[in-house]
Amino acid sequence: MSEAQDPAGRIHRIRDAITIFLNDRLQTKLSKLPEEDPKREELAAQYQPAAWLEDAARRVRQIQAVTHALKAVHPDARGTNLYVDPSRMAPHPVVGSHLLGDGFASDVVGNAAALDVYKFLKLEVDGRVLLDRLLEDDPAAVQALSDDETRAREWQAAFVSLVQAREEGVASHTLSKQMYWLTGEDAADDAHYHLLAPLYATSLAQSVHEILQEDRFGEANKAARAARREGREHEDAVRDYPALAVRKLGGTKPQNISQLNSERGGISYLLGSLPPQWDSSVPRQLWSVTSVFGPVLMRYGNVRGTVQAFLYFLEKDPPPNAKTRDRVNDYVNRLIDELVAMASEIRRSLPKGWTADPRCVLAHEERLWLDPWRAEKDEEFRSDWLFMDWPAKIGHRFGNWLNERLKTKFSYVGEVEYRHWKKELLLDEDEIGWARDLHGLRTDLDAPHYIPTRRGTV
Numbered sequence: 001m002s003e004a005q006d007p008a009g010r011i012h013r014i015r016d017a018i019t020i021f022l023n024d025r026l027q028t029k030l031s032k033l034p035e036e037d038p039k040r041e042e043l044a045a046q047y048q049p050a051a052w053l054e055d056a057a058r059r060v061r062q063i064q065a066v067t068h069a070l071k072a073v074h075p076d077a078r079g080t081n082l083y084v085d086p087s088r089m090a091p092h093p094v095v096g097s098h099l100l101g102d103g104f105a106s107d108v109v110g111n112a113a114a115l116d117v118y119k120f121l122k123l124e125v126d127g128r129v130l131l132d133r134l135l136e137d138d139p140a141a142v143q144a145l146s147d148d149e150t151r152a153r154e155w156q157a158a159f160v161s162l163v164q165a166r167e168e169g170v171a172s173h174t175l176s177k178q179m180y181w182l183t184g185e186d187a188a189d190d191a192h193y194h195l196l197a198p199l200y201a202t203s204l205a206q207s208v209h210e211i212l213q214e215d216r217f218g219e220a221n222k223a224a225r226a227a228r229r230e231g232r233e234h235e236d237a238v239r240d241y242p243a244l245a246v247r248k249l250g251g252t253k254p255q256n257i258s259q260l261n262s263e264r265g266g267i268s269y270l271l272g273s274l275p276p277q278w279d280s281s282v283p284r285q286l287w288s289v290t291s292v293f294g295p296v297l298m299r300y301g302n303v304r305g306t307v308q309a310f311l312y313f314l315e316k317d318p319p320p321n322a323k324t325r326d327r328v329n330d331y332v333n334r335l336i337d338e339l340v341a342m343a344s345e346i347r348r349s350l351p352k353g354w355t356a357d358p359r360c361v362l363a364h365e366e367r368l369w370l371d372p373w374r375a376e377k378d379e380e381f382r383s384d385w386l387f388m389d390w391p392a393k394i395g396h397r398f399g400n401w402l403n404e405r406l407k408t409k410f411s412y413v414g415e416v417e418y419r420h421w422k423k424e425l426l427l428d429e430d431e432i433g434w435a436r437d438l439h440g441l442r443t444d445l446d447a448p449h450y451i452p453t454r455r456g457t458v
Contacts, residue, residue: 007140010126014144015049017123017130022047025116053145056117057158063110063118065163067097070176071109071257072200072249072268079173081109082199083163097204106163107202108259115259121159135160172197205268206260212269215239225444229373243272286350287359292342292366293401300342306334307405315409332402332424339398339425340437346370353377365390366397372441385445391438395422 026047033040045051066081083106089098097104108118121131133141134156146152172178176197184192215221220236227234247268250257254266261268289296298304310331318324352373355362362370368381368390375382384390399422406413425434 010140011144014123014125014130014133014141017125018049018053018120018144021120021123022049022052050146053155056120057155059111059114060117060158060162062114063108063162065106065118066109066258067104067106067201067203068199069107069109069202069258070173070199072202072261073177073198074173074175075250075256077173077175079176079197080170082170086203097201100203100207104203105206105260107206107261108162109257112255112262115255117159118162118259121162131159131162135163170197202258202260206264209264209267209269212241212244216241222443226446229376229444241271243274245270245272286346286362287357288361290361291363291397292346292370293397297339297342297401301338303335303338306331306338310335311406311409314406329424332421335402336398336425336434340434343370344437347372363397365393369394372445375445391426392422395426398422398425 026043029043030040033043046055064081064083066083067086068082068084070077070079070081084097086097086100086104087102089096091098108115121129121134123130125133130141137156142152142156143149145155178195178197180193181196182192183194186192216239221239224234224236224238228238247270248254248266249261249268250266254264255262257266286292286296298307310328313327313331318327347370350371353371354360355367355371355374356378360367364384367374368385372385375385399418399420402421403413403418406417427435
């Protein structure tokens with residue numbers, strides 16, 4: 001039976017979904033209160049459908065559905081956010097939000113305490129969400145809100161305002177980014193410019209995030225990578241994103257930027273915008289070198305500049321507070337990112353098993369780290385790679401290396417600092433960090449993600 005033939009049944013199903021939603025939220029709150037607490041009765045009254053919907057219709061003004069958000073540009077910016085249906089955008093050859101079509105994820109900005117209203121409006125019944133039904137003036141959805149038609153229409157108007165502009169015109173802010181864009185022929189004529197205020201295309205960013213997550217960690221790409229290593233044909237291409245960067249939005253409170261940003265943990269991927277550059281300097285330097293923690297690492301990327309900036313910051317004798325600790329950890333994390341990038345470049349640049357060459361005199365744990373594919377054919381090497389505590393030894397080498405760099409200016413650097421640098425490396429769970437890189441290698445080699453030792457697991 002189609003929806004048009006069963007309006008009463010659809011009203012009943014929508015009301016059931018609303019009741020279940022409210023009851024689940026009520027039970028969550030009641031579970032935190034003792035049985036004799038008088039607030040339980042008050043909460044039960046608040047979560048009666050009519051009472052809750054009345055309150056939700058009031059609170060929905062505190063949030064707004066958007067496709068383009070301002071706070072991602074600057075968290076303290078105040079101004080206009082936009083909701084623009086991608087399917088209604090003009091087509092053009094540049095990649096943009098217009099390519100999302102109908103299947104886009106709208107975002108929500110505003111008071112995080114009112115996000116439960118958005119979750120309510122995203123309730124799905126018969127394959128369609130409640131908000132879409134209200135936007136299309138579905139009679140069953142409207143009647144499901146209340147038997148009082150006047151009240152139901154008032155609530156409908158309030159809920160659909162979620163995707164409507166909240167003020168006349170648009171407004172920018174001193175903390176938002178702005179740029180003059182030449183639209184005419186004369187660059188010396190101010191009248192030939194438009195002033196643009198770029199917004200963050202949050203729906204497009206969400207789509208990109210989902211694609212990259214699947215391509216980097218999905219089962220299909222894992223199988224394709226395994227086929228490439230083994231020299232087998234495979235129906236899918238291997239997808240890789242060199243020079244991928246991660247920008248964190250919102251710090252420790254990503255929900256203050258937007259709902260989708262919170263769901264992503266603040267992660268916003270930035271694709272490399274430069275053509276690849278072949279650099280063979282690192283591989284040439286590895287013969288007759290006992291450790292990469294020396295000139296090899298110092299010459300890689302911006303390691304030397306980061307170390308110098310770190311020393312300069314410490315020479316200013318900053319106060320021992322949270323801001324200083326954050327700056328110190330930022331410098332250390334930059335060095336860890338460079339270390340992970342150097343290791344990845346070495347693995348890509350050199351053939352599998354290169355550490356078995358007599359010219360390689362690297363410490364054994366560094367061979368395990370930098371030439372993991374040797375474990376595919378060398379059983380003894382694989383056993384060491386799987387069971388030896390080499391990651392901790394790399395952490396030991398990193399801690400000692402950074403201490404040696406700092407001792408050029410600060411002789412008091414010692415055991416406490418060494419342990420902190422080592423811990424920062426081994427517990428780095430960033431999207432492009434040490435731990436994620438190690439987990440990726442263990443996935444590629446079909447190894448367990450815990451790190452076993454000969455005495456048990458750690």
